[in-house]
Amino acid sequence: xxxxxxxxxxxxxxxxxxxxxxxxxxxxxxxxxxxxxxxxxxxxxxxxxxxxxxxxxxxxxxxxxxxxxxxxxxxxxxxxxxxxxxxxxxxxxxxxxxxxxxxxx
Amino acid sequence: xxxxxxxxxxxxxxxxxxxxxxxxxxxxxxxxxxxxxxxxxxxxxxxxxxxxxxxxxxxxxxxxxxxxxxxxxxxxxxxxxxxxxxxxxxxxxxxxxxxxxxxxxxxxxxxxxxxxxxxxxxxxxxxxxxxxxxxxxxxxxxxxxxxxxxxxxxxxxxxxxxxxxxxxxxxxxxxxxxxxxxxxxxxxxxxxxxxxxxxxxxxxxxxxxxxxxxxxxxxx
Numbered sequence: 001x002x003x004x005x006x007x008x009x010x011x012x013x014x015x016x017x018x019x020x021x022x023x024x025x026x027x028x029x030x031x032x033x034x035x036x037x038x039x040x041x042x043x044x045x046x047x048x049x050x051x052x053x054x055x056x057x058x059x060x061x062x063x064x065x066x067x068x069x070x071x072x073x074x075x076x077x078x079x080x081x082x083x084x085x086x087x088x089x090x091x092x093x094x095x096x097x098x099x100x101x102x103x104x105x
Numbered sequence: 106x107x108x109x110x111x112x113x114x115x116x117x118x119x120x121x122x123x124x125x126x127x128x129x130x131x132x133x134x135x136x137x138x139x140x141x142x143x144x145x146x147x148x149x150x151x152x153x154x155x156x157x158x159x160x161x162x163x164x165x166x167x168x169x170x171x172x173x174x175x176x177x178x179x180x181x182x183x184x185x186x187x188x189x190x191x192x193x194x195x196x197x198x199x200x201x202x203x204x205x206x207x208x209x210x211x212x213x214x215x216x217x218x219x220x221x222x223x224x225x226x227x228x229x230x231x232x233x234x235x236x237x238x239x240x241x242x243x244x245x246x247x248x249x250x251x252x253x254x255x256x257x258x259x260x261x262x263x264x265x266x267x268x269x270x271x272x273x274x275x276x277x278x279x280x281x282x283x284x285x286x287x288x289x290x291x292x293x294x295x296x297x298x299x300x301x302x303x304x305x306x307x308x309x310x311x312x313x314x315x316x317x318x319x320x321x322x323x324x325x
């Protein structure tokens with residue numbers, strides 16, 4: 001039985017607690033990295049990370065992208081959409097095809 | 106191209122020929138795998154992008170609702186309202202195999218059966234904006250989970266495609282030409298050996314005949 005976590009600035013994530021997701025407020029890259037590692041090792045299958053938090057721990061997130069679990073998914077936070085999530089999708093196209101032929105501008 | 110030194114023997118030739126057949130078959134199979142993976146990946150990644158845009162728009166709206174709700178309530182009241190969540194979600198993870206890539210499939214279960222049973226607070230001390238915000242978020246949850254599933258699948262498939270593509274290219278541009286060059290070299294060497302043996306035999310025969318019949322003396 002797996003659980004779902006959401007990690008990011010507390011303002012962006014507190015609402016998810018009502019849905020039954022486990023919220024993990026973090027306020028700097030260092031604690032974000034530590035939290036993410038802990039989450040990946042315990043039984044969380046999906047970890048949503050706000051884009052702002054994710055931008056500080058890119059390397060850590062890439063590490064999990066080729067593992068089956070957990071799925072680390074970027075979501076926009078309360079401060080607005082930075083476009084990182086969309087960029088990540090384009091990046092996987094680039095990885096597979098060699099260049100972004102679908103969403104490239 | 107043939108940078109490797111091959112020993113020019115018949116045994117080596119048979120070995121190389123056999124290797125070439127296997128390599129060709131492997132190359133064809135891998136190429137088919139790559140093409141099929143790519144086809145599935147492209148349709149999946151399109152879906153991924155659409156879903157992501159939908160989720161991001163939904164989240165932006167939900168966040169707006171939360172900001173509105175917070176503006177009419179005190180920080181403490183909001184914190185108290187969310188202190189003890191009523192609902193709990195758990196995930197069942199199963200696996201699906203697409204072209205030898207294991208991708209996770211999520212199925213979620215909520216603790217209470219009523220999907221509207223999400224408000225973890227009494228309605229007396231909270232604003233109605235908060236209800237809207239929570240509702241909008243809860244409507245978004247199925248899509249968010251679907252997004253997680255698809256995005257993970259895309260990441261895994263992209264990695265697999267990259268690997269397969271490298272293998273195909275290595276076979277096509279390195280292993281196969283190298284083997285072919287090796288085979289060519291050995292055949293030429295063996296042919297050359299055969300010719301020189303032939304010439305040597307002819308020469309020896311000439312010498313033997315010369316010894317027996319003394320042609321050159323008779324001509325003189």
